[in-house]
Amino acid sequence: MSSVATSSRFDLVDQIASRRLLARSGVVFRKNEPATSIYKVETGCIRTFAKLKSGRRADLAFYFPGDYFGLEARDRHVFFAEAAVPSAVLVAKRRTLNSLANKSADVARFLLDITGRELQRAQEMRLLLYLSASDRVGQFLLNLTKLNGGGRTVHLSMSRKDIADHLGLTIESVSRALTHLTAKCAISFDSHRQIRVNIRKSLAG
Amino acid sequence: MSSVATSSRFDLVDQIASRRLLARSGVVFRKNEPATSIYKVETGCIRTFAKLKSGRRADLAFYFPGDYFGLEARDRHVFFAEAAVPSAVLVAKRRTLNSLANKSADVARFLLDITGRELQRAQEMRLLLYLSASDRVGQFLLNLTKLNGGGRTVHLSMSRKDIADHLGLTIESVSRALTHLTAKCAISFDSHRQIRVNIRKSLAG
DNA sequence: CGTTCTGTTGAAAGAATTCAAGTCCGGTGG
DNA sequence: CCACCGGACTTGAATTCTTTCAACAGAACG
Numbered sequence: 358m359s360s361v362a363t364s365s366r367f368d369l370v371d372q373i374a375s376r377r378l379l380a381r382s383g384v385v386f387r388k389n390e391p392a393t394s395i396y397k398v399e400t401g402c403i404r405t406f407a408k409l410k411s412g413r414r415a416d417l418a419f420y421f422p423g424d425y426f427g428l429e430a431r432d433r434h435v436f437f438a439e440a441a442v443p444s445a446v447l448v449a450k451r452r453t454l455n456s457l458a459n460k461s462a463d464v465a466r467f468l469l470d471i472t473g474r475e476l477q478r479a480q481e482m483r484l485l486l487y488l489s490a491s492d493r494v495g496q497f498l499l500n501l502t503k504l505n506g507g508g509r510t511v512h513l514s515m516s517r518k519d520i521a522d523h524l525g526l527t528i529e530s531v532s533r534a535l536t537h538l539t540a541k542c543a544i545s546f547d548s549h550r551q552i553r554v555n556i557r558k559s560l561a562g
Numbered sequence: 563m564s565s566v567a568t569s570s571r572f573d574l575v576d577q578i579a580s581r582r583l584l585a586r587s588g589v590v591f592r593k594n595e596p597a598t599s600i601y602k603v604e605t606g607c608i609r610t611f612a613k614l615k616s617g618r619r620a621d622l623a624f625y626f627p628g629d630y631f632g633l634e635a636r637d638r639h640v641f642f643a644e645a646a647v648p649s650a651v652l653v654a655k656r657r658t659l660n661s662l663a664n665k666s667a668d669v670a671r672f673l674l675d676i677t678g679r680e681l682q683r684a685q686e687m688r689l690l691l692y693l694s695a696s697d698r699v700g701q702f703l704l705n706l707t708k709l710n711g712g713g714r715t716v717h718l719s720m721s722r723k724d725i726a727d728h729l730g731l732t733i734e735s736v737s738r739a740l741t742h743l744t745a746k747c748a749i750s751f752d753s754h755r756q757i758r759v760n761i762r763k764s765l766a767g
Numbered sequence: 768c769g770t771t772c773t774g775t776t777g778a779a780a781g782a783a784t785t786c787a788a789g790t791c792c793g794g795t796g797g
Numbered sequence: 798c799c800a801c802c803g804g805a806c807t808t809g810a811a812t813t814c815t816t817t818c819a820a821c822a823g824a825a826c827g
Contacts, residue, residue, distance in 0.1 A: 407689055410767055415692040417685060429681040436685070458670060465663060465670035472674060476681040477634040479688065480622060480641070484612055486691035487620040487730045490815065517774060525692045527816055532775055549774065549824075562615060695783065722806065732784055737807055754792075754806065 369464060370397045370425070373454070374447035379403075385427075385438035385446060392430030394448045398422050401444025402514055405436045406522070416523040418482065419515065421504070425471045429479075441515060486525055492562030493524040494534035498544065498552065499560045513550045574669060575602045575630070578659070579652035584608075590632075590643035590651060597635030599653045603627050606649025607719055610641045611727070621728040623687065624720065626709070630676045634684075646720060691730055697767030698729040699739035703749065703757065704765045718755045 374397065379385065385396060385403060396403070403420040417436060420426045426438065458465040481500075485493050497520065501511045513520070517528040524531065535552075538544045543559040544552050554560065579602065584590065590601060590608060601608070608625040622641060625631045631643065663670040690698050702725065706716045718725070722733045729736065740757075743749045748764040749757050759765065 409689075409692055411693075413692070415689055417688065429678060429685055431678070431682065435682060455671075458674075459667040462664040462667075462670060465667060465674065466660075469663075469670065469674050469677060472677045472681060473634060473636070476677060476684060477636065477640060479681060479684045480634055483622065483684065483688040483691065484614075484620055486688065487614060487618070488616075528774075529776085529817080530815060533815090536775075733806075734785080734808085735783060738783090741807075 369457070369467060370395070370447055370449045370454075373457070374449040377446050377448050379440035379444045379446065381440060381443055383440040383444070385440070386434050388434055388437050390434050392427065392432060392434045392451070394427065394450055395425060395454065396427045396438070397447040397449070398424050398426070399445040399447055402441040403438055403444055403446060404441040404519070405438045407436050414522045415525065416519060418478070419519075419523070425475070428472045428475050441519065488562055490524075490526050490530045491534040491537055493526065494520070494531055495538060495543070495560035495562055497524060498538075498554060499557065502554055502557075509554050510547070511552045511554065513552065574662070574672060575600070575652055575654045575659075578662070579654040582651050582653050584645035584649045584651065586645055586648050588645040588649070590645070591639050593639055593642050595639050597632065597637060597639045597656070599632065599655050600630060600659065601632045601643070602652040602654070603629050603631070604650040604652055607646040608643055608649055608651060609646045609724070610643045612641050619727045620730065621724060623683070624724075624728070630680070633677045633680050646724065693767055695729075695731050695735045696739040696742055698731065699725070699736055700743060700748070700765035700767055702729060703743075703759060704762065707759055707762075714759050715752070716757045716759065718757065 376399065377385075379401070386392070388407070398420045400422055403424075403426060405417045405420070405426060407415045407417065409415055418426070419441060427434070429435065454464065454468065458468055485496055488496060498511055501513075502508060505511060515523075517531050520526075521528045521531045526534075535544070535546075538560065539546065541556075541559055543556045544554055546552060581604065582590075584606070591597070593612070603625045605627055608629075608631060610622045610625070610631060612620045612622065614620055623631070624646060632639070634640065659669065659673065663673055690701055693701060703716055706718075707713060710716060720728075722736050725731075726733045726736045731739075740749070743765065744751065746761075746764055748761045749759055751757055
């Protein structure tokens with residue numbers, strides 16, 4: 358959302374980047390790989406995640422067209438990134454960006470902007486994990502409606518498993534939370550992946 | 563740790579900042595206040611947190627001397643910041659920093675650096691919340707030993723309540739996790755606030 | 768039209784919280 | 798110096814929430 362505004366103002370990455378196409382589950386980068394680039398989603402959806410010792414996966418974030426990712430890395434990546442659905446990403450070399458930033462305060466400002474935004478987003482997503490199962494799902498849906506410009510309907514481009522891994526729950530708990538919200542008339546289903554939000558307030562928790 | 567290295571290379575904030583002294587629980591900034599400055603801890607410990615609708619508090623991070631905070635803000639703060647113990651912080655105006663960054667690529671680079679580092683830290687702390695209660699506490703202790711330069715002893719400058727709010731648990735659960743780790747001989751207590759880590763591996767989870 | 772994958776639901780087990788005592792510690796005043 | 802107080806911490810038992818395991822329903826696809 359906000360990153361779209363930024364990129365329309367300043368499409369630098371589009372200009373210096375190369376394009377990479379990814380099949381579903383295609384790997385953008387792996388943990389511990391050298392972090393040579395930053396990325397922008399063009400089409401599709403990219404997921405960043407960590408593998409827990411328990412075997413479970415923790416989905417840190419989903420990135421949609423216009424979003425930048427791979428910003429947190431120092432010299433090596435700390436997480437994994439892969440395509441949640443077939444996707445296209447723009448890849449911009451850090452070296453190139455840095456040397457541009459050395460010459461142009463606007464470029465530097467831009468990098469700082471998207472990183473700061475990403476930081477804020479990470480903090481807000483972290484707050485989800487302090488809530489109960491139902492509230493996590495409710496808040497998650499609420500966030501999705503905001504991404505969709507505040508409309509009342511949400512299309513879930515991700516599976517229940519993806520939502521569960523993102524929210525630190527099981528698919529069953531996600532499912533139960535959704536039926537619970539339906540029972541409260543807070544949401545209703547058009548289909549398994551298409552949800553209408555009736556009462557915003559009762560999603561908040 | 564890493565931020566200390568950065569600041570020793572580049573003590574810009576120290577130069578342009580004013581100092582502010584805070585009593586325990588003294589407020590640095592509140593949610594929704596205009597975000598005019600960024601901050602650096604000089605002495606003591608600063609906590610950033612959110613208030614949940616349930617009445618509970620979610621402690622997002624503890625900042626120690628050398629650490630920068632308040633970086634995630636756009637025009638208004640999204641969280642609260644207060645002193646966990648009596649503290650001194652350096653306050654640098656964003657306007658000043660931004661105009662310096664417009665002239666000096668080093669300053670811009672510095673701001674990007676600390677923001678990127680903070681982003682990575684936020685992501686890593688988020689991962690804690692995907693673990694079980696015992697593992698959260700264990701990993702938390704492990705992180706503290708890293709901050710202390712990798713030593714075997716940890717001094718908890720924060721109360722059980724603070725730890726609980728940070729890890730999204732109750733004080734009772736934190737306490738039980740600690741006794742559980744003690745029973746496994748992973749840690750031992752010198753006092754309630756002084757812990758010795760015996761077996762790193764059994765803290766990991 | 769079945770096969771398969773995704774999602775839902777139910778019952779039992781497990782994990783964390785709540786509520787209620789109790790213990791330990793540091794500080795204060797006698 | 799000791800006794801006592803209050804706050805921080807621990808422990809136990811009952812409750813609540815989430816997961817696990819197992820069975821079922823529904824949509825997608827050949």
